Amino acid sequence: xxxxxxxxxxxxxxxxxxxxxxxxxxxxxxxxxxxxxxxxxxxxxxxxxxxxxxxxxxxxxxxxxxxxxxxxxxxxxxxxxx
Amino acid sequence: xxxxxxxxxxxxxxxxxxxxxxxxxxxxxxxxxxxxxxxxxxxxxxxxxxxxxxxxxxxxxxxxxxxx
Numbered sequence: 001x002x003x004x005x006x007x008x009x010x011x012x013x014x015x016x017x018x019x020x021x022x023x024x025x026x027x028x029x030x031x032x033x034x035x036x037x038x039x040x041x042x043x044x045x046x047x048x049x050x051x052x053x054x055x056x057x058x059x060x061x062x063x064x065x066x067x068x069x070x071x072x073x074x075x076x077x078x079x080x081x082x
Numbered sequence: 083x084x085x086x087x088x089x090x091x092x093x094x095x096x097x098x099x100x101x102x103x104x105x106x107x108x109x110x111x112x113x114x115x116x117x118x119x120x121x122x123x124x125x126x127x128x129x130x131x132x133x134x135x136x137x138x139x140x141x142x143x144x145x146x147x148x149x150x
Contacts, residue, residue, distance in 0.1 A: 017096050018094050018096030019096055021093040021094060022097060025141040028141060029141035070103035070140050
């Protein structure tokens with residue numbers, strides 16, 4: 001990811017996923033949101049790593065988007081430069 | 083009150099829990115989930131459109147089957 005684009009990445013702990021189809025729906029749904037560049041969901045680690053544009057999304061808005069889908073989302077480490 | 087039946091493409095317990103959560107969040111709903119047949123029957127004063135939109139939030143294929 002080009003750092004000059006201002007993209008940030010966060011790790012969100014996601015509880016409630018039990019199979020790969022849960023993973024896929026989250027990846028698809030969140031991946032379609034404006035400002036989301038990359039999303040990688042790990043079933044083993046129960047986490048989602050999201051690279052996003054901070055102008056269009058915030059960690060909170062991403063967390064809400066996952067919770068809206070019916071999963072528990074807790075913000076983990078942030079790698080933001082701010 | 084009519085019961086509305088929806089098809090929701092759930093494949094596992096996690097999907098079922100997700101549907102349960104979004105419906106509980108909406109509130110004012112009584113529902114039964116039939117995982118093997120991928121059906122959700124809902125008893126609610128909300129309109130079919132509201133219920134359908136809520137179910138679609140889970141990101142799964144959803145359609146309205148009709149009144150039961």
